[in-house]
Amino acid sequence: MDYGVARTNMIENQIRTNRVTDPLVIEAMAAVPREIFVPKAFRGVAYVDEDLAIGGGRFLLEPLNTARLLQVAAIKTSDVVLDIGCASGYSSAVLARMASTVVALECDGELAAKAMANLAELGLDNAVVVSGPLRDGYAKQAPYDVIVINGAIPAVPAALKHQLADGGRLVAVVHEKGSGRVSVTERHGDVFGHRIAFDGNSPLLKDFEETPAFVF
Template sequence: MADFKSRRVTMVDTQVRPSDVTKFQVIDAMLAIPREAYVPADMQDVAYIGENLILGTGRVILEARSFAKMLDALDIGPSDLVLDVAAGLGYSSAVLAHMAEAVVAVEENADFAQEAEANFAAQSVDNAAMICASHAEGATKYGPYDVIVVNGAVETMPPSLTDQLKEGGRMGAIFAVGQLCELRIGRKIDGQMNWRLLCHANAPVLDGFKREAAFQL
């Protein structure tokens, strides 16, 4: 039987810590949450490789390095309410739930959402709730949020999502810029999003976050 705990420690020691991720709560959460429990059964053996895990239908679980750097910069605390967009099978939400007061996970793929709910139950994650809904629409009913995390790349960020962030709230997302992708951290100040580049990252662009092609004659 695979020693997933040792693999988890190795992931943190070789992918997370060397990437200047220093906050104890991030390290602790990524050591505590069994990544292998949130991937398809036939992918458990590769759950801890240092790259995005492909779930199909243009969706991934973000590589540990990029996800950890995002969390480190977002500075999530025990009183924060977090919206986790494109939560997939629930791994990101479980990590966030270990750090925050509560997590609202949004997943528009009904099969993924159902499996995530089962994973939360199996792993006793009782402060994360799964909502099957459009990623771009988020979950207005439960907001506003202290933190919003987007698990995938965006070409444009819809106001329908940023409107759900509290004043002073933080947001992490990967922006597709030409052929490159940039992990950015945003903060809402006076009702406007102010973004800064954190590092380069890679992920497929999520449906609902693609820029409409300009009309040309």
């Protein structure tokens, strides 16, 4: 299979035709070989327009969802980005071609190791993979200009909002009552604004599940 042709078709038929116009997003996704981030048995479908299971209940988001999330984040080349739920590292590789620095957070040790190996293979030395609970973020390197959450969550935890820099943006798919909407949270001083960018669904990130309250 000619993965280069498949990648070009993804850009032209999935991305550009669906109101993705940010040149940083388009150029980064055109440069990153998505096939190396999926199990070898599934490389032939690496560029299809759907979420791809990569093991452990985790997915690579469909290309269009990734593109639209990154576009609404309004990423600049000087930004420091926290990429939450990086899985095997695809989103982090794309972000590393858009931003100054990427901190890729993954709670699954095996996936974190794969992400590190994949980023090293591509020579992307402005991205580092760290391990820990996804819902806690990574306060050690905060504040971040942008936080991207790779998967649907029930709500944005307060801890993540407070890791944003002044003027920072957090983008995520928030699932409420069975439907998903892409949410953008912005920080201005100690005030947090919130808006819905568009409707969209993606697989739930288990690490963000709410802990049931104890009942006597």
